[in-house]
Amino acid sequence: MIFSFSLPALDLKDVNSKLSDIFNFGEDSNEGTTVFRSLNIPSGGRAESLGTAITGLCDDINFFDYNPAGSSILENSEIAFFHNAWIADSAMETLAGTLRFNNLGLGFQFKCFYVPFTEYNLFGDRLAGNYYSETSLAFNMAYNFFAGYDFRGLSLGYTVRTSWRNMPDYADNQTDKIQSGSGLEQSALAVMADLGLLMRFDFLKNFDSLDPNLTFGLALNNLGLAVTGFSTDFEFDDSLPSRISAGFSWRIFKNLLVTGEFRQPVNLMNFSSSQKFSLAAGTEITFTDSFDFEAGFMLSGGNPRFSIGSQFDLKGIKMNVNYTLDLTSSFNPVNHISLSARLLMGDRGRTKIRTLAFEKYAEGIGLYSKGDRQSIQQAIEKWIHAKQLYESIGIKFDPAIEAITTAQNLLTVHDQIRTFSSLETGM
Template identity: 25%
Template sequence: MFKKTILTLAVFFLLSGTAFSDIAQIGTTSNNFLKIMAPAKAAAMGETYVALADDVNSIQYNPAGLSKSMLSGISFTHIIWFQDIAFENLNLSFPSPAGTFGFSINWMHFADTMFKTEVDPASITGYSTEYEFSPYSFYGTLAYSKEFSRDFYIGAALKILNYAIDPNDDKGSALSFMADFGLIYDMEFLEGLSAGVSFKNLGPGTSFVKETYLQPMNILAGIGFESQYFDIEGGVEYYSDNNINYSIGANITLFEALNLRAGYKGGTVPRLSFGGGIEFGGAAIDYAFVPYTIDGLGYTHRATLTYSFGSPEVKLKTYPAVFSPNGDKVVDYVRLLPDVMSPSKARAASIKITDAMGIAVRTVKINLRKKLFWNGMDSLGMPAAEGDYFIQLDVDYGKGIKSSSAPARVEVDLTPPSITVDGSPKLVKPGRLDTLLVPVNFNLSAFDKNGIGQWKLVIYGPDNLPFRTYTGTGDPMMVTWDGKDDLGINQVDTGKTYSYALFASDSVGNWGKSRAKQVKILFREVVINLSADTLFDLGKADVKIAVYSDIKKIADQIKGYQNPKITVEGHTDNLQMKRGVYADNMELSKARAQAVVNFFVELFEMDRNIFRVVGYGESRPVADNNTPEGRRDNRRVTIRISGIVYE
């Protein structure tokens, strides 16, 4: 969205400028030699080099194109203009991770020598020559360009100019400052299609003698298409002191070395242009012939020598650095993220994968515009072995320009974590299963060099079905089990055989399991709470016969233990006794606890010696005595069964 907004504003300014263009203003601006565009390649194509600018000579047309240049470059252009005017141009560019920097020196000079005269009555002509001089213009340019985002390039340039008609006269020269700004956007929907806009000669006017003249502000816009064998660009040009010009140019490449070019520029001075060039290695020689036949101005010739050196920077990142291609859909592949200068210019690209010994595992051609992955398979479609691998990106730009990334390391990890788990407190007797006492503390340990992703502790019941499960992420710690199931309702069946195991995965999804351990589970104390309202009538301590079946279940449970020790506790609410058999709540609570013990002894023939009776009255509430519900919960009898774990 940002790219489209910028380009829309650029086109708006271009179209707005056409409303103020005026051919009648020709000659009213200063520094008009800036309209002479130096490089021969662009001149031969009708001066269309705004959208397709991509080398060291971009500094003359659109500084944004510098960041599309894959190599460092230097170029020199010599122009033979009409009326014995010559123009020299030297351009330099240097790509870097921070962007591309450019530098340009430009010099226009005259072949003829001029003379400054003074009145001399002694001379036959009445004048004598004071000195000779040659007018010239010189300017230097500093430029910077960067790929602002994918396929979107920006650039800017600062010009410092000295225009000297008479270098010997302090008033015969003028210093000027101005700037250029450019944008290029490579269209994603059609590879090779680009649009560009360039704003040139922006700055304050030039003061010369007693007058100030505006700069020849120029706005260029174009759209172009380039491929391996054919380039074409069309554009429009607006000068603040001129008509709107339009141009079109094309280039055909033969044998990846010979270029044939032609163009047409219409508007103020319509003209055809022709040229060509030869490329060999990193060097190129270009020539342009542009005839100005209107008013017999004459012919112009440009020759440009360009040399490109270095290699385009190619980077490759991988994510994640460790993966596990085991088909479990958890980190089964590694994503490859290429960072390539001007991917549209790449003729071919490939990925080469080698193992830690440098042996090639897989080589595959790729499309830089598509998402890239490695699924851990080798060239034969077989899974790669566990270990380190190195992935290298190779890009061929044609014309002998090739670049390779530094190898990116990835690791294939197929080994699950090492896992241990143990429970405590534990009773150990030779020849018998270990016994764990509830509450059980499980000490969990899982280690993997790439870290722990998830873990799961499973406690299996006597039926071998999961009874309680604990889960977590990261390194596991200690887990305390209260003896209840996952619902928090059912308690462990004490004395029965249970088992437990710890599962853990590493950060890439390799799951491991500890050895399952079978143990007996015993409570250190079994606590049973009975409602006093169910057992007794209000203010009394006689157990209702209706609770016979409930008490029998508890009696059968106690008989299943060896040498249990049982404490029966009586509890009441805080409402005081008004009248009755018992003097206070303490006496009533003890009487009720004794009545329950008598029920066990007399009806179920249990040993009275295993019981201990305690009355706590209202001293140990478990709920709020200010509400009816809370008082009902506080009226209870608690049976504590202990001493069962030592047999």
Template identity: 45%
Template structure:
């Protein structure tokens, strides 16, 4: 009887699971999108889509998108050019990068970027990028015949400069940066509805020129880390992006275009456990042409888990309006080449054709000898500690002064010299008092 009862219960559970799975399988992707859309409908922004140069809101792709675009307070690679212009001065290596982002439908974003820190002024950096967003623009007449085929484009060129103020070993400095950008929206010529002929210059009148700037700051420090370290475990960043204007009407009457997608963002990244990094962003859109139009803020969060020195898993979540977004990807590093692959799932993702995939390839060109210099500084410092322990304070001071010639902001050597001089002074006072006795 026990076996029979067990069999009945097991069969009942199995039938229930089969029924549930069949219902789940019957539910279409459209139904799921409808449920999610209804759930977040209260976050719909009525002013969404009212800005020009919308491609400025699209991430380069790869690492940043895998982290849910929670990057304002992280910015540990060349993708900082898109999120926080201050971070160029804290990059470890010179980088050249290519990005590809397959966005919605047939639209794509391609980007080429470069960044470096100067050898003789290591706290100063320069960089820039060139990006092009494009999508097919095809026009048909009333009979369904294709009469015009070209591309709608948005091209942006940017130059960046950053400086890390008062950077040292204990206090990592306050980085400040600016990126100057110019953008061109290219609209192809279209046809006359009556004659079907292409109107020369019609696209130019709807094209636009944008001039703007990004401004950012970044602070990095150690928190709850009870030992000295060059690598901070906390970074905080703030950034104002796309502050500027756009004009249109070329060949006709020049006028102001719709406002640019200006945003102010604040972010933080935490790395309390070495292989795990968490990042969080708060982003507030602004309408610089009409501040009375309040825009709903949005939130991003990201997670990075480094399994080995050459591979990491990345995941992110972004809550922007009524379209929540989940992303994930991997990062590989082989022979000074860092590769990122990402896939994003939201209410605009399509499986036919497959989109929302982004890739990046970064060439790491070295740190211009900074790591070698740091190793020499550490060697001098360790030798100074040995002299100090042996009460050879004068020798310790000489060695630590050599360390400061290589890095004048190496705080342990500065503190060591102060301590050694104090020991010398105290020893002399003791010796003088003994001589008097």
């Protein structure tokens, strides 16, 4: 995209006006009242394929821009790269990584939105060429509390993020010479935080899986402030694109997932200037273990955005290709494509521990079914071992706990019967 400005004086409001086609999400009188609007651009990949209805899902590294609680429930540690060719010549590049230690999740994300920036004078001569960019660095931490086999826990998380808006230097009105430091005056630094929670459990589940099939999520995103005027006097910039999001995901069948989300932007500096709410929904169909198809829809203001994509394995790397038809960015349809590559780094042995625990649990059931006292005692030992294995990965193994209690009660009954029989014999 090439920006052409008529002098005199380049102003950030002029730039925001030029960027409106990129960031506008529907007809809204309050659109343009926030800064760092690249925070509203999805990184791409599976999240965008699902219409960005991710707040109540977050089962892969796409959680970063939606719900910070997600890092504590990811099955695998991940490293991922995203490229989103947005509108015209603008693009978003993202690098992210996560690491999970039982119920503790950690992560980082680096993302950069950039667009070519060219300035001309009144005669059409090219004066300056550079890039307008918004770059963010984020760190995440989350923990899954009360994790168990039946109730999968309450995940709470936060992400702290710092963002830098780089405005290129522009020319002097009289001499057409580049003014050193002129862009710095309108550049800005933002510091913000995301807060989120997730609850997961089984609901009307008709298939075998260790993963819960229903998840609810709530998130507060981009809560913070921005400052500008670095070459003159510091001052607060306009409000960041803060928002409140609530969503769910429900795996109705083993190969069918649906997601939904409600999103309300909030202008922290002037609540009356908050933008309109948006709605999003997505669906994912799993054809094989290595191929999924996704489709998504978002309605913001009066305009929709449609997305389709597919996720597939390529030599151990999860790839996603996404196509979006975006009617929220201008009166004419705008098409863009995103690509993502996710490298799964393993689960630090949690799957092996769960498998071994189930083997011990099944052995205990076999012993318990024999019914004699010695076999029941041996079954309890197996179940205690299974419970301890689950505890080593931070999960309460409810089936083993219930089985131990039942078996111990049965042994008590055995002892009472033996005592009663001895009394009768003595009499």
